Amino acid sequence: MNRIHAFEIHEQSWCPAVFRNQLTEFLQFSAMALRIYDGVIPLIEKVLSRTSSKQVVDLCSGSSGPWPHLSDQASDFKVILTDKFPNLNSFERISTESRGKISYVSEPVDATNVPSHLDGMRTIFTGLHHFRPDMAKTILQDAVHKRTAIGVFEFTERRLYNFLSQPISIPLIVFLLTPFMRPFKLSRLFWTFIIPIAPLVALWDGIISNFRTYSVRELEELIESINSEGYKWETGVQKALLPGIQITYLLGYPVD
Numbered sequence: 001m002n003r004i005h006a007f008e009i010h011e012q013s014w015c016p017a018v019f020r021n022q023l024t025e026f027l028q029f030s031a032m033a034l035r036i037y038d039g040v041i042p043l044i045e046k047v048l049s050r051t052s053s054k055q056v057v058d059l060c061s062g063s064s065g066p067w068p069h070l071s072d073q074a075s076d077f078k079v080i081l082t083d084k085f086p087n088l089n090s091f092e093r094i095s096t097e098s099r100g101k102i103s104y105v106s107e108p109v110d111a112t113n114v115p116s117h118l119d120g121m122r123t124i125f126t127g128l129h130h131f132r133p134d135m136a137k138t139i140l141q142d143a144v145h146k147r148t149a150i151g152v153f154e155f156t157e158r159r160l161y162n163f164l165s166q167p168i169s170i171p172l173i174v175f176l177l178t179p180f181m182r183p184f185k186l187s188r189l190f191w192t193f194i195i196p197i198a199p200l201v202a203l204w205d206g207i208i209s210n211f212r213t214y215s216v217r218e219l220e221e222l223i224e225s226i227n228s229e230g231y232k233w234e235t236g237v238q239k240a241l242l243p244g245i246q247i248t249y250l251l252g253y254p255v256d
Contacts, residue, residue, distance in 0.1 A: 001158045003218060004211040005132055009201050021087050022188055022198050023205065024062030027126065028090070029181045030173060032069040035241050036155050037125060040249065041073045043238075047121055047149045047253050048077055055120030058082060059111040059139075060127030063090035064102070071101045078102070080118060082109035093183070112138040114146070121149040121253075128152045128250075129212040133222060136214070140252065141226045149253035152219070155245050156209040163210065165244070170206045174199040219250045230254055 010020045031037060044056065054077045058067060061081040071079055081091050081104040091104035109115070112135060114122065122143055128136055143150040156162070178192045192198045214222070216235045223233045234251040 006208045006211055008205040008208050010205055011130055019201055023201055024087060025090060028063045028065060030177055031066040033177055037066040037153060038241050039238055040153050041070060044151055045075060047151060047251055051149045051253050053120050056123055057118045057120045058123045060124050063087045064094040065125040067102055068094050071098055084108050113142055116146060123151045125153050129209055137222050137226050144228055144231045147254045152250040154213050154248045156213040158210055166206055170203045171199040174202050216248055
């Protein structure tokens with residue numbers, strides 16, 4: 001099945017912030033509750049060790065991605081959250097709860113041109129599929145150009161299993177998890193249970209994410225088309241703890 005770059009609702013400029021934030025907060029909470037990315041910390045620590053870095057700069061963080069949970073597994077590195085549309089309320093809360101392990105940038109950060117002062121391994125969780133190939137290549141080339149490491153991780157995938165299961169599983173998970181999300185928000189309950197826009201947005205964007213996600217072969221084609229002299233790439237697939245889900249990853253880092 002070929003990659004199809006259809007639109008996701010929450011990334012459109014006309015999407016109200018309340019729905020964008022509600023979706024990214026749900027993605028953050030579900031990644032923690034379902035432990036989707038639990039197995040990637042060894043991959044990240046391997047790259048940090050090879051680059052002698054103690055800091056991760058997370059791009060396209062949404063409402064913080066999986067880092068509130070993953071940071072508990074981290075050894076001795078810190079995380080900086082960034083996004084083009086930063087959810088500052090969520091960023092501030094997560095930073096406070098992390099006791100200094102997680103900080104954030106309050107200004108918008110463009111993943112295609114990350115400021116040089118944000119030094120450390122870059123990570124993108126469930127985010128590269130938002131970009132068309134030319135923009136995705138620019139993101140990777142920027143890391144190469146600035147001699148910094150990058151790790152891309154996606155649990156979405158163009159598999160028949162996803163397309164058959166998600167019309168039921170995504171709304172069900174939204175309904176089940178929303179009452180337990182914190183901080184408590186009446187608006188979150190309203191747009192989930194009274195007027196169910198939130199589960200519909202999550203369903204649409206979830207299915208489209210599968211269509212847009214790059215396969216390992218397509219990731220390899222991206223890196224083959226950029227100037228990567230003095231840089232090493234690794235691609236692969238890793239099974240998640242949750243049955244039926246696997247993580248596609250791309251790692252890149254400068255070498256002497």
